[in-house]
Amino acid sequence: MKETFIEIEGLKKYFPLKGGSRRKRVYTKAVDDINLSIKRGEVLGVVGESGSGKTTLAKMLLGLLPPTEGKIVAGGVNVCDKKNRREVSHLAGAVFQDPASSLNPRFTIYKTLERPLRINGIGKEEARQRIYETIDRVKLGREMLTRFPHELSGGQQQRVSIARAILLKPKLLVLDEPTSALDVSVQAQTLNELLSLQEADELTYLFITHNLSVVRYVSDRICVMYGGQVMEIGKTKDVYENGLHPYTKSLLASVPPTHPKERKKKNLLTEKSAAFGDNAPDLSSISSGCIFQDRCKLCQEICKKQRPVLEECGEDHFIACHLKDSLKAGEEGKF
Template identity: 40%
Template sequence: MLSMPDDVILQVTDLVKHFPIEAGFFRKKQIGAIRAVDGVSIAVQKGKTLGLVGESGCGKTTTARAILRALEPTSGSVLFRTREGIVDMARLGAADLKKARADMQMIFQDPYSSLNSRLPIMDIIAEPLKSHGYPKAEREERVKELLELVGLRAEYARRYPHSFSGGQRQRIGVARALALNPALIVADEPVSALDVSVQAQVLNLLLDLQEQFGLSYVFIGHDLSVVRYICDQVAVMYLGKIVELADVDALYEDPRHPYTSTLLLAVPDANPHAPWRQDTVKGEVTGDEREIVGCSFAPRCRYAQDICREKTPELQNVNADSTHLSACHFASEITLEGVS
């Protein structure tokens, strides 16, 4: 029997997703693997938001997709609390997976490509209901309810996506994700394609819905200001691994991994008086297929010692109540700058 703590809705353990690199024309042979996700363990509390942050190519989207099993994970388990008990998403058969997905939905980054331009809004939002066998009359009723829930008018159901702005389209994407009353929503950069004035509308909508329905979110983002605004806990990823995981304020104010500190200090805050450090890190992400010996951030890290290049650091507690984890050999020795 699968089990996890009562207040946890999703528990990912040692999730791995490798993409094979093949060579050869007639006989394909695997010559290596891209380690997009390399042993990720996270847990999402009921009614809370876990943020996944990192630069492009760090594996945050792959993690999200592997959680939903939109991608087949290479190994690891994804325990998820559905209405009918705990399941391991990574091992479910097709029929059970479909059932489980009613409780776990996704919001996509690009509100332009994620809505089918040939379908009216009614059909787009009703799609998950249809695939789960709801009768037509019920579907139409629910779509109208959902449109109003996300702040659009019920009459809009007949219109096509082209007549909506980016922010409205993202609301439609949210309505579709809510159609089956999920408990968990995986949101992959849901506001990064939106203009600032509209971004706030969608962020507040997500917060309101969370309050109203007790939703849990996995929120993927690269904008650290947005992540601070919406998340309760944050996991920082670097080259397929989690390097730091903590409650949002602890992570921002007292980062314990050099990469987290680097990221935070590199953000130009929308305040001309706030400090901005542009020289915190040299170089850029070196993405290649070789297995990295030691800490993957070591080549760019100013604190790197010999041990960092020899031994891979484990994600370890840095405080007594084990809410703050860091994968750095010197997590408790170095003092790092955060943002207050």
Template identity: 45%
Template sequence: MTTEEKEPPLLSVRDVTKRYGSFTALDGVTLDIRAGTTVSLVGESGSGKSTLARVIVGLEAVDGGSVHHRGAPVRGRGARLAFRRGVGMVFQDPYESIDPRFTLHEVVAEPLRAHGMYGPGGKRRVGELLESVGMGSVDPEAYPHTLSGGQRQRVCIARALATGPDLLVCDEPTSALDVSVQAQILNLLLTLQRERGLAYLFITHDLDVVRRISDDVHVLYRGTVVEHGPAAQVIGEPRHPYTQKLLGAVLSDSPRTRRIGTVPGPSDADNTGW
């Protein structure tokens, strides 16, 4: 057994359930993320991807199961605060996730102030963060309305990095951007991962993105993980009928067949190992 295998995962989600009234958004979800790796969570809209992201970063309480960071349960106020410093989140829409009344400096400084980390070197730290995402030449006292969508998302990434996290939860961070800008943001995220040893939970419905960036993939259907494994295996040789349907929709040139339609549920995975 290697040293990496002996060490606990950076993040472990165990049998997490989340309900909203009678609706079950997450039903027994389990996954692991190891340091420096990218785990992608894929599925259609409404499958529970964003709910899981919010649970992981502490924006939603679980109804069952648990979240562990480096082997320790994220339980109690002290543990939750420490974990929040160690995880950043990049949201889908950079137009909605930045307060338009804040300057760029204030946007990036917000988590530093919230965690008592701004201090005398705060201004320099914000400048370094903006530089790290390719925004060093932009006036930090400018307001978000002066930026393009791609520039705004870079500022959001700088904000997510502010407290020095070891994990970023990226909730469809490129889906609201033009195709050419999407590639730039993905390249930036890959560069930051190499430079900082970051782990990513990358939530997306874009399987082309999954192929490019993922080490492992979890396929979510109606709040349940129906297939998971190395990206090359899941994308190259999908076993579950739902994963096969997802891939078929992506690969088809026909708008009619690109619609997923009715797909087998998790209990219909005969001979798939799930």
């Protein structure tokens, strides 16, 4: 694969919580010391349950949220510097989960697409050409351009969001649950079209999803987040088939198998692991050690004292776990 396109170093976002005293402020550590590099043309899938910091990471990558600490450089641009906002808007496009709320209900689709072009100094005629070209690429009929968002289906609205994201010919797309709000019947089609765009333009994708089957289908590498931290990262096949971190394993155990017989077997596991709850776990009581300690069946004394760092456990495969060597040797039974 190609050269590094995005470099994320020591990235943190702490949100002050209400109720902390002035002397002792309490924070939600939405993103807590993330170091990542993403290659040009790579699809990095980001998974993790609700509250693990995926959207916060996405917003910082888009320059929409300033980090508390750390830095992000994408395509040579310091994304965190406000002065680079215009450059970042050319560099990166975004697609969010709910297309209806990200489109202005009072604007026709044409106006929705024309605005970012005009704001970026593109003349009326060139903008028209670009809109036609883009709307064709996302396979929406041109008759949609005169309509308002409420006159479109969810799938069509999401195509408009995708069109808007690629209008300025970005190098990077940040996709935050882009298909989860869609009907199952249009999900696969939308995913395939996103992948075609990625290939055709050699785009770099940060693809966030709750859905492990989706992430397996689209990603070159998978990054598993928990409590604002990266627990495991590696090539899709390695993480999916040989995920080592206890958290990754519990996530994988919660994926429903396709075969009904397997599903029956797996239900037992899913009940125990219950990895994907809808409510974010309360991690504020964990002040030292591994962030996953209170849910980890293998938790040892060291896990309560020292935060594990990401360490290589295979080729291009890293986990943050004190028990890395034992897990690698398949010896988790000894704990």
